[in-house]
Amino acid sequence: MDNKPIIxxxxxxxxxxxxxxxxxxxxxxxxxxxxxxxxxKRVYYINxxxxxxxxxxxxxxxxxxxxIFCINGSFVLTLDDGEKKQDIHMWRDNVGVIxxxxxxxxxxxxxxxxxxxxxxxxxxxxxDYIRDYEEFLNYVxxxx
Ligand code: T46
Numbered sequence: 001m002d003n004k005p006i007i008x009x010x011x012x013x014x015x016x017x018x019x020x021x022x023x024x025x026x027x028x029x030x031x032x033x034x035x036x037x038x039x040x041k042r043v044y045y046i047n048x049x050x051x052x053x054x055x056x057x058x059x060x061x062x063x064x065x066x067x068i069f070c071i072n073g074s075f076v077l078t079l080d081d082g083e084k085k086q087d088i089h090m091w092r093d094n095v096g097v098i099x100x101x102x103x104x105x106x107x108x109x110x111x112x113x114x115x116x117x118x119x120x121x122x123x124x125x126x127x128d129y130i131r132d133y134e135e136f137l138n139y140v141x142x143x144x
Pocket of ligand 1: 042044046056057058066068099118124
């Protein structure tokens with residue numbers, strides 16, 4: 001894997017095996033606890049991203065663990081742990097990024113038929129979201 005090192009907390013890369021044979025197409029597989037570091041309880045995807053100016057995310061989770069993939073096209077994932085920030089260019093369909101707890105994340109700069117696939121450690125719970133940036137900084141104990 002030749003990716004920019006991840007410097008924020010509660011993150012990291014996940015690389016899925018790609019199976020290529022004599023047929024057309026590539027098969028990529030993800031198993032809970034094996035390829036991603038949790039049992040997968042929920043899967044969702046985001047597509048029909050037609051406005052390049054769109055911005056999604058802009059929140060953190062208190063406990064939820066997720067891995068985000070870009071299975072088509074590309075986008076930029078901005079991560080912020082309250083102290084450090086970084087941008088990750090997401091374009092490899094088999095390389096996901098762990099969105100651990102207490103990590104403010106923003107998805108933007110979507111290009112060419114971008115499709116995001118996310119696997120999550122728990123069911124949807126709105127109470128697990130922190131959607132206000134100041135509240136997030138207080139929550140993670142940052143003095144910024
Ligand atoms: C995340 C990033 C990567 C549900 O009812 N169930 C669900 O499972 C999800 C994911 C969302 N929703 C509802 C909650 C909102 O009323 O769908 C609406 C839009 O959700 P949100 O604004 O949180 O969407 P994104 O794209 O900003 O964020 C999503 C996930 O919600 C979030 O957990 O980490 O993708």
